[in-house]
Amino acid sequence: MKALILPSGLFFCSSLKACQLSKNLICRACSLHLCPRLKLKAMRNLRILLVEDDAISRKIYSKMLGNWGYEVHYANDGYLALQMVEDQHYDLLLTDNQLPFMNGTDLIKKAKILRPDIGVMLLTGDDISQKFAGQYTVLQKPVMPSFLKFQIETTISNLTLKQTA
Secondary structure (H helix, E strand, O other): OOEEEOOOOOEEEOOEEEOOOOOOEEEOOOOOEOOHHHHHHHHOOOEEEEEOOOHHHHHHHHHHHHHOOOEEEEEOOHHHHHHHHHHOOOOEEEEEOOOOOOOHHHHHHHHHHHOOOOEEEEEEOOOOOOOOOOOOEEEEOOOOHHHHHHHHHHHHHHHHHHHHO
16 A cells, blocks of 8 residues: 555545545555544544553553543453453554564454454554554554554554445
């Protein structure tokens, strides 16, 4: 996909088509929906479950996500996170891969069984992105904040598209 994020935050892609609902633009290559109405709906009151065992990283990610307007809940291991997914609704599961008791990939599999509509993203210091290509978003640590925000918005926009289709 040939895409460019301009300093203004606008997204430009060479393979755009018009949305049937709003006549706004959709990227054919990545299905990112550029419709402001759907984007606003998708981003409003977004609940993120952050799963990170490192206290400093958890605090940094929580603060950053909170500053972006997301409602952030967190867990420090996979079992606690799985219990939280079972008990509450989350729009996005953002998890580290190396966790105590259950790794992030196993957590994602089990969370998707409990909540098939939850968005998932894996943060990892390992080079496993090829292993899970196409299944879900894998971000290599360290991740640039602007890229993380873009990937969250893309993941949620794609979920919104699937739910409205």
